[in-house]
Amino acid sequence: MDRTVYLDNSATTAACKESVAAVNECLLNTWGNPSSLHTLGMFAENVLEDARKTVAEFIGAKPKEIYFTSCGTESNNTAILGTALRRKKRGNRIVTTAVEHPSVEETVKRLEKDGFEVIRLKTDKSGKTNEKDIFDAVDKNTVLVSIMLVNNESGAIMPVEAAARAIKQSGAPALLHCDAVQGFGKLPISVQKLGVDLLSASGHKIHAPKGVGFLYIKDGVSIDPLLTGGGQEKGMRSGTECVPLINGFAAAIKALPELKTQYKKQQDICNYARNVFQKSDIIKVNSSPDALPYIMNISVEGYRSETLLHFLESRNIYVSSGSACAKGKGSYVLNEMGLDRRRIDSALRLSFSRYNSKEDIDLLYGALCEAVNKLKRNNI
Numbered sequence: 001m002d003r004t005v006y007l008d009n010s011a012t013t014a015a016c017k018e019s020v021a022a023v024n025e026c027l028l029n030t031w032g033n034p035s036s037l038h039t040l041g042m043f044a045e046n047v048l049e050d051a052r053k054t055v056a057e058f059i060g061a062k063p064k065e066i067y068f069t070s071c072g073t074e075s076n077n078t079a080i081l082g083t084a085l086r087r088k089k090r091g092n093r094i095v096t097t098a099v100e101h102p103s104v105e106e107t108v109k110r111l112e113k114d115g116f117e118v119i120r121l122k123t124d125k126s127g128k129t130n131e132k133d134i135f136d137a138v139d140k141n142t143v144l145v146s147i148m149l150v151n152n153e154s155g156a157i158m159p160v161e162a163a164a165r166a167i168k169q170s171g172a173p174a175l176l177h178c179d180a181v182q183g184f185g186k187l188p189i190s191v192q193k194l195g196v197d198l199l200s201a202s203g204h205k206i207h208a209p210k211g212v213g214f215l216y217i218k219d220g221v222s223i224d225p226l227l228t229g230g231g232q233e234k235g236m237r238s239g240t241e242c243v244p245l246i247n248g249f250a251a252a253i254k255a256l257p258e259l260k261t262q263y264k265k266q267q268d269i270c271n272y273a274r275n276v277f278q279k280s281d282i283i284k285v286n287s288s289p290d291a292l293p294y295i296m297n298i299s300v301e302g303y304r305s306e307t308l309l310h311f312l313e314s315r316n317i318y319v320s321s322g323s324a325c326a327k328g329k330g331s332y333v334l335n336e337m338g339l340d341r342r343r344i345d346s347a348l349r350l351s352f353s354r355y356n357s358k359e360d361i362d363l364l365y366g367a368l369c370e371a372v373n374k375l376k377r378n379n380i
């Protein structure tokens with residue numbers, strides 16, 4: 001059987017061995033409820049608090065600012081709905097971008113139905129939101145700015161720090177939320193430097209298991225919880241903490257290679273891919289050269305994304321179809337970037353992890369050339 005080439009790491013990653021070991025260890029030995037008063041509870045609580053320290057240190061936060069959740073989606077929902085519930089008397093404008101993940105877009109849409117005014121900032125050709133547009137949109141009525149760190153389809157790195165400055169300059173009673181799911185573990189993150197009040201991340205994008213994430217809430221900032229009950233996570237997220245997965249998340253963070261060195265290696269693979277794809281007349285790179293090198297959106301013009309995806313799968317190569325979207329509308333992100341329909345319908349998202357190499361690019365390119373020869377060119 002051919003070697004497996006997994007290039008869909010923005011969808012999810014394989015759990016690393018350190019993370020799996022940490023989950024197992026906890027399931028077998030530290031399975032107590034961290035809220036229990038006896039020693040078994042205490043052992044579990046120690047694991048939980050150690051993990052909180054690991055996460056906090058990684059983003060320059062204090063442990064008490066980290067709230068564990070089940071995933072990035074839950075963190076985003078909590079940040080957005082929790083802010084809106086708490087601040088609705090102070091204003092009703094929410095500023096976000098037109099290219100957020102559905103866990104943000106669908107949540108602000110819900111608030112829009114409830115009477116909030118939602119401003120969705122456009123992007124330029126590179127997929128980035130313009131800093132000036134952020135400054136223009138944030139006014140004294142704004143209670144929340146939600147802007148992602150890295151776009152999950154294009155890899156565009158968003159001007160989060162500019163949003164912090166815009167809030168300060170306008171005197172808006174706004175909190176700044178950042179969906180950092182695709183940047184976490186790839187770009188060094190400092191919550192102070194970004195100037196965020198709230199930041200979401202998810203374990204399964206960095207080789208931890210699925211089912212665990214966290215929300216950073218800056219010390220002194222209050223939002224309403226979504227889940228109420230036993231008051232776990234200081235009342236912000238009731239429900240018994242999943243200590244084994246949280247332990248696995250912390251282990252995955254500890255197992256990450258030094259971020260800057262890894263970034264350079266990934267940049268090198270990305271540059272290599274760009275050069276290889278240039279050999280073909282019909283493979284076009286949609287991601288901007290200054291995008292996060294872990295995500296590269298390409299189009300194989302004339303060939304439908306899904307057809308290519310399944311052809312590649314038959315060669316043991318796994319990618320994501322950039323245009324997978326309800327009702328055959330095509331990717332709203334690529335549409336925002338001004339790409340034409342033909343290019344959008346033939347888009348593929350390649351997303352990398354530390355386990356990928358240049359050899360994977362060669363195998364992908366070979367398989368794409370084979371697809372172009374074998375498959376009928378669709379009329380798109």
Ligand code: PLP
Nearest residue numbers: 071072073101152179181182202
């Ligand atoms: N935000 C972004 C940018 C994402 O790419 C994703 C998942 O792909 C999420 C949020 C949701 O994360 P989760 O799958 O942990 O709910």
